[in-house]
Structure formats: structure tokens, C-alpha cells
Amino acid sequence: VPELPEVxxxxxxxxxxxxxxxxxxxxxxxSRLTRPHDPGLVxxxxxxxxxxxxxxxxxxxxVRFESGCVLLIHLxxxxxxxxxxxxxxxxxxxxRAVVILDNGSAVVYRDVRRFGTWLLLEPDEVGPYLDxxxxxxxxxxxxxxxxxxxxxxxxxxxxKAALLDQRVVAGLGNxxxxxxxxxxxxxxxxxxxxxxxAERAALTRGIRSALRTGLARQGATLxxxxxxxxxxxxxxxxxRVYGRAGEPCPRCRAPIEKTRVGxxxxxxxxxxxxxxxxxxxxxxxxxxx
DNA sequence: AGGTGGACCCGAACGC
DNA sequence: TGCGTTCGGGTCCACC
Numbered sequence: 674v675p676e677l678p679e680v681x682x683x684x685x686x687x688x689x690x691x692x693x694x695x696x697x698x699x700x701x702x703x704s705r706l707t708r709p710h711d712p713g714l715v716x717x718x719x720x721x722x723x724x725x726x727x728x729x730x731x732x733x734x735x736v737r738f739e740s741g742c743v744l745l746i747h748l749x750x751x752x753x754x755x756x757x758x759x760x761x762x763x764x765x766x767x768x769r770a771v772v773i774l775d776n777g778s779a780v781v782y783r784d785v786r787r788f789g790t791w792l793l794l795e796p797d798e799v800g801p802y803l804d805x806x807x808x809x810x811x812x813x814x815x816x817x818x819x820x821x822x823x824x825x826x827x828x829x830x831x832x833k834a835a836l837l838d839q840r841v842v843a844g845l846g847n848x849x850x851x852x853x854x855x856x857x858x859x860x861x862x863x864x865x866x867x868x869x870x871a872e873r874a875a876l877t878r879g880i881r882s883a884l885r886t887g888l889a890r891q892g893a894t895l896x897x898x899x900x901x902x903x904x905x906x907x908x909x910x911x912x913r914v915y916g917r918a919g920e921p922c923p924r925c926r927a928p929i930e931k932t933r934v935g936x937x938x939x940x941x942x943x944x945x946x947x948x949x950x951x952x953x954x955x956x957x958x959x960x961x962x
Numbered sequence: 963a964g965g966t967g968g969a970c971c972c973g974a975a976c977g978c
Numbered sequence: 979t980g981c982g983t984t985c986g987g988g989t990c991c992a993c994c
Contacts, residue, residue: 674988732988747988747989749971749987749989750971750986750987751972751987784971785971785972785973786970786972786973786986786987787971787972788988788989790989827964828964829964829965830966834965834966837988846987847987847988896973896974935965935967936966936967936987937987938985938986965993965994966992966994967991967993967994968990968991968993969990969991969992970988970989972986973985973986974985974986975984975985976982976984976985977981977982978980978981978982978983
């Protein structure tokens with residue numbers, strides 16, 4: 674599941690492959706990819722374009738062309754972008770699009786579940802499109818407890834459900850949300866608006882440290898995620914709670930529990946991520962003493 | 963308006 | 979062994 678660390682790793686690896694290259698052939702093999710737009714028309718508009726930059730915002734890969742046009746790629750669940758060197762076998766299982774570059778190498782878009790999207794936008798459409806869907810980048814300086822205070826204030830939803838809203842924290846997904854909450858010692862079912870200042874500060878640190886660890890490990894490979902060179906990430910071996918029901922909490926040895934929040938599998942430590950107010954109060958006074 | 967649950971997908975894991 | 983069922987997860991959308 675590509676979240677911020679996985680998408681950023683893909684972006685960084687893709688950048689030297691694409692920047693300065695011209696698209697000599699573009700084939701879109703699955704009409705779902707560009708829907709509701711005609712895949713043939715999108716391919717025709719991409720053809721001949723020269724890539725100026727490869728950026729990221731939230732979970733979107735942003736491919737900027739020198740013409741000003743922008744291709745927004747979202748990998749959703751199982752999308753991946755693979756580089757194929759000139760002369761190598763181009764056929765890839767579940768390939769949904771193939772781009773041949775002017776140096777003979779190719780980039781194949783692969784997506785088992787077909788949720789991923791390619792959206793081609795005009796220069797002036799990109800900012801509004803992303804700003805309508807995404808909040809602050811959690812690794813930028815502007816993000817912090819004050820931003821969380823504002824975005825969580827009116828929200829009665831469970832904290833984890835709010836964190837999965839991309840307008841609250843751009844790029845956080847199911848895995849890093851659980852990892853961030855564990856690091857912040859916050860229960861995923863705490864009401865989002867009920868955090869105090871110290872807890873918002875802890876949450877800021879938890880989000881950043883979970884994401885930075887993921888970046889340093891080049892993401893987590895559970896099944897489909899690969900970097901463009903086909904390498905796996907190693908963050909899965911650093912998970913503190915995600916997918917670890919019944920195993921001891923790395924901090925306090927209590928067994929990790931699994932529940933569902935907002936329809937998603939959610940793992941947490943019932944001992945160091947207390948839900949009850951009394952326990953939360955005890956934990957707070959223990960921290961301050 | 964904010965919250966919730968279903969739809970979209972398909973392979974793997976599971977149950978009988 | 980084989981077949982049907984369940985699961986999962988990012989985002990959008992319909993419905994409270």
C-alpha cells in the first residue's frame with residue numbers, strides 16, 4: 674500500500690529516469706486508468722512531451738512536462754511504476770500502461786487491482802485540484818500542533834479516521850496512521866477534537882517519526898509495492914503495531930490488539946495507548962511528573 | 963456539514 | 979483437491 678514514504682521513494686527513483694526525456698510511445702492498456710477520459714486521447718496528448726520535473730504531493734506523483742501539462746499519477750492500492758531498460762522484456766503481468774522514452778528505456782505502469790489513476794491536467798488546474806483534496810505535507814515545517822489543532826477541532830470522528838482524511842495529513846494511510854498513533858501513545862478511537870496541546874505535539878512527532886522511518890527504509894513491501902528498479906522496501910520489519918495482533922508491544926510487552934476503525938483494520942497497544950479518560954489522565958500526570 | 967458505509971477491484975487466505 | 983467466501987485498503991459518492 675503506497676503511502677507517503679512509498680510514493681516519495683517512487684518519485685525519487687523515477688526522477689532521474691524521466692527528467693529530460695521525451696515520450697516516444699505511449700500505450701494505455703486499461704481504460705479504467707484515465708476514466709472518464711478516453712485513453713487514446715490521453716495517450717495522444719502525452720506523446721512527444723518532454724518531462725521537466727517529477728514531484729510529489731500527498732500520495733500523488735506529479736509529472737510536469739515542459740509544455741506545462743501535468744500528469745497526476747495515483748497508485749492507490751497496488752499500482753507501481755517499473756523501469757525497463759532498452760532491449761529488456763517489456764511484458765509485465767498486470768501492465769496497464771507502457772511509456773517508451775527517447776533513450777529506448779521504458780516505464781511500465783502495473784496495477785493488479787486497477788484502482789490507480791492517471792489524470793492529465795492543464796497547468797492552471799493542478800493547484801486547485803490538489804488543494805481541494807490535500808492538507809499540509811506532514812514533513813514540511815508549516816505542519817505541526819497548531820495545524821492539527823485547527824484541522825481536528827470540529828471533528829467528532831475517531832482520531833484515526835480523521836488522520837486518514839488527506840485534508841488533515843496529506844499522505845498518511847492505514848499503516849503509518851497506526852504506527853504514528855503508537856508512537857504518540859494515543860488510542861485510535863480517541864475523539865479527534867479531544868486532544869490537549871501536549872497530545873497534539875506528541876502526535877506531530879509520532880507522524881513525522883513514523884514517516885521518516887518509512888522513508889529511510891524505502892517504504893514497506895507487504896505484497897505489491899516495488900521501487901521502479903524492482904526493489905522491495907524494508908519498513909515492514911520496523912512495524913511496531915501494524916499487523917502484529919497478539920505480539921508483545923515493543924514498549925511495554927502487552928499484547929497488541931486489533932480492531933476496526935472507520936472500516937479499516939487497526940492495530941494498537943491497549944496498555945500504552947489508553948482510551949478511557951481516567952487512564953489518559955493518569956498517563957498525562959505520569960508524563961509531567 | 964460532518965460522519966458513515968458501500969462501491970470499485972482481484973489475488974490470497976480461509977472454510978468446508 | 980476444489981470450490982465458494984471473506985478480506986483488504988484509497989478515494990469517491992450517496993445518504994443520513
